Amino acid sequence: MTGRRPGSPAGTAGYAEAAAALVEQYESVSFAEVHREMLDLFPAGPSTILDIGAGSGRDAAALAGLGHRVLAVEPTAELRSLGRRIHADRAIEWLDDSLPELRVLRGRDERFDLILLTAVWMHLDSRQRESAMESIAGLLAPGGQVFLSLRHGPVPAGRRMFDVPPDETTALARHHGLDPVRLSEREDLHGRPGVRWSCLGLRRNADIG
Numbered sequence: 001m002t003g004r005r006p007g008s009p010a011g012t013a014g015y016a017e018a019a020a021a022l023v024e025q026y027e028s029v030s031f032a033e034v035h036r037e038m039l040d041l042f043p044a045g046p047s048t049i050l051d052i053g054a055g056s057g058r059d060a061a062a063l064a065g066l067g068h069r070v071l072a073v074e075p076t077a078e079l080r081s082l083g084r085r086i087h088a089d090r091a092i093e094w095l096d097d098s099l100p101e102l103r104v105l106r107g108r109d110e111r112f113d114l115i116l117l118t119a120v121w122m123h124l125d126s127r128q129r130e131s132a133m134e135s136i137a138g139l140l141a142p143g144g145q146v147f148l149s150l151r152h153g154p155v156p157a158g159r160r161m162f163d164v165p166p167d168e169t170t171a172l173a174r175h176h177g178l179d180p181v182r183l184s185e186r187e188d189l190h191g192r193p194g195v196r197w198s199c200l201g202l203r204r205n206a207d208i209g
Contacts (some may be wrong), residue, residue: 012200014163014182015076015077015078015079015093016017016076016078017158019076019078019082019144020078020082020206021148022055022056022079023055023056023079023083023086025190026055026056026058027056027058027086027188029058029162029189029190030058030062030092030183031058031059031061031062031063032062033189034045034058034118034149034189035059035118035142035147036148036180036186037184037186037199038147038182038199038201040069041145041181041182041201042114043113043114043146043198046067046068046069047114048068048069048071048110048111048113048141049063049068049069049070049071049112049113049114050070050073050097050105050110050112050114050115050116051063051070051071051072051073051097051115051116051118051209052073052102052115052116052120052136053073053074053075053099053117053118053119053120054072054073054074054079054080054083054094054119055074055083055118055119056079056082056083056086056087057074057083057084057086057087057090057092057094057110059116059118060072060075060083060087060090060092061086061090062089063173064087064092064129065090069091069095070090070091070092070093071092071095071105071110071112072092072094073096073097073098073102073105074094074095074096074097075096075097076170077096077209080094080096081099086209098129099120099124099128099132099135100124100128100129100130100132100135101131101135102132102135102139104141106135106138106139110139110146111139111140111141112139112140112141112144113141113143113144113145114144114145114146114147114148115136115139115140115144115146116146116147116148117136117146117147117148117149118148118149118159119149119151120146120148120149121149121150121164121169121180122150122161122162122164123153123159123160123161123162124162125162126162128177128202129164129169130172133172133173133175133176134176136176137173137177137178137204140178141204142203142204142205143190143203143204144203144204145181145201145202145204146173146178146200146201146202146203146204147199147200147201147202148169148200148202149198149199149200150164150166150169150197150198150199150200151196151197151199152195152196152197152198153188153192153195153196154192154193154194154195166198166200168184169200170183170200170202173202175193177204177205178202178203178204179202179203179204179205180200180202180207181201181202181203182199182201183198183199183200183201184198184199185197185198185199186199
């Protein structure tokens with residue numbers, strides 16, 4: 001069983017060792033396929049976007065190509081390195097940071113129009129999810145959005161995942177001033193047996209300070 005490196009977030013277990021294979025997997029599907037349920041909700045004009053757990057940079061690159069300013073947060077050094085190389089032609093800022101605290105990012109005092117959490121949230125335990133939602137809400141501009149996806153089904157060997165109900169996430173989001181705007185379910189794009197996904201869109205109330 002693969003483990004995690006000393007000092008690295010628990011949710012990153014198994015990712016460093018498999019980075020090359022994972023990048024190939026991530027890049028085998030397009031941004032439009034992964035986010036098809038939310039495409040109509042993405043900002044139309046140039047916006048400031050935060051991609052937490054950016055992986056190979058697939059989504060960050062697509063969004064940068066549309067004229068958005070994109071900050072890609074990825075705690076696994078091997079994934080950051082490969083992402084930088086693969087998408088060197090895109091204006092992406094990469095940052096080593098992680099949920100739930102996002103200590104480095106929160107110290108920068110920035111706000112974002114959109115935060116992506118693609119296949120990230122289920123790596124956090126219940127206490128971490130509570131802390132992470134507070135961090136995320138504090139990083140959103142008024143009226144800003146969060147799009148997150150939750151994996152359900154068998155957990156790969158060596159990984160740390162939890163089966164997180166969408167309604168739990170919605171309730172936690174409401175507690176921090178984020179209103180649900182969309183919930184959809186879909187199959188696994190890689191055809192893995194028993195795996196399915198919940199896709200959740202949230203929006204920060206413009207009246208929240």
